[in-house]
Amino acid sequence: MLYMMLPLDRHFDSGFGAVADSFRDAADALENTRENTPTLNDHLPISYLYRHAIELYLKSAIIIFHRKLNIPYGDTPASGEPKVLDGAKWKPMFNVHGLQPLYRHFCFLFEDHAEYLSTHTNTDWSFPAELGQWISDIEETDSSSTFFRYPVTKDKAKDKEKSAIREDDYGAMLSKVKQNQRPVKAFLMVGQDQNVIEAFSLDDTRSKEIIGTLKQVAELFSNCHAVMVGELTGGA
Incomplete structure (x- = not known):
């Protein structure tokens, strides 16, 4: 695709999807070597990379929808600073790190523009019924993109689950x-x-379960991003 050959600032989504790809690829590389060369607490960087990739894929999809269909972000035009609708309030995208508000906005866009997608694309845009629960599971573990990055957070009880x-x-x-x-x-x-x-x-049972969910969701959104770029942006 054309965007793979261009600088990030020339991408239709300002490079969010491409950077998400890089985080997912890095997570895959670490995950593939984990069994042969395990390191202490290696599940944390792997989980963080997948989790951040998911966040960026969702932001990419939101930006593509708004720019392609000229949908304003509340009072802000589609060409302005990207925002996320969290409840009844529009928040700057760079201030939103929770997956739930991003996913809700993502779903709203797909539902509200289902007719356009059906008419102008050749893709079945249905998603697994379990996706909402997977997002909720990830959000329950890391709602602010800090759990996998720091040894301690504001939730001391949950921090005890961090180490294997x-x-x-x-x-x-x-x-x-x-x-x-x-x-x-x-x-x-x-x-x-x-x-x-x-x-x-x-006991790394729980950490393997978390990585499994994160990897599955990251792969799903990676595929979604590739199709959106192909169908909606002409590969840009």
Whole structure:
């Protein structure tokens, strides 16, 4: 496509989609090497890259719709600073990082201009029924694009879920071993009498689930972006 050969500022969507592609590609590269060369807490940068790609894809789609169909952002013309409709208020796009308001605006545009899309494109623009729940799951984990970027946020309880290394119960860990469940990777702190004082275990089940959801949604929006560029901007 033409936009792949042009500087970002020459893209129809000001480069949002292309930069989203770069974040997704970087996440894919890290994810593909994770099993062979794992590093401590590597799920955090991978998750952040996917999550940021999703945010940029949504912003790209909003900009393409408004510029292509000359839809104003409230009182701001389509050629002006991009904004997002959050409830009843138009907010500058650069101040919006939550996926839910972006996704709601995204859905509104597709629904409100379904007839135009049906008449002027050759694409089936339907999305998986589960997409809304996937977005909600991601938003529940990281509503402000800070959870995967920083060790601490304003939500101390949620921060405890960030690390794949968790404080654990020594007795429960022994029970898992005796039941011949999956191997337990543990770190034990013992006192002078060899009694266990603290126990920690490595469990990356949740982090793999999050990455799976993020990767799936990022791929879906990547495909959506490619089709929008082809169908609505002539590849620009």
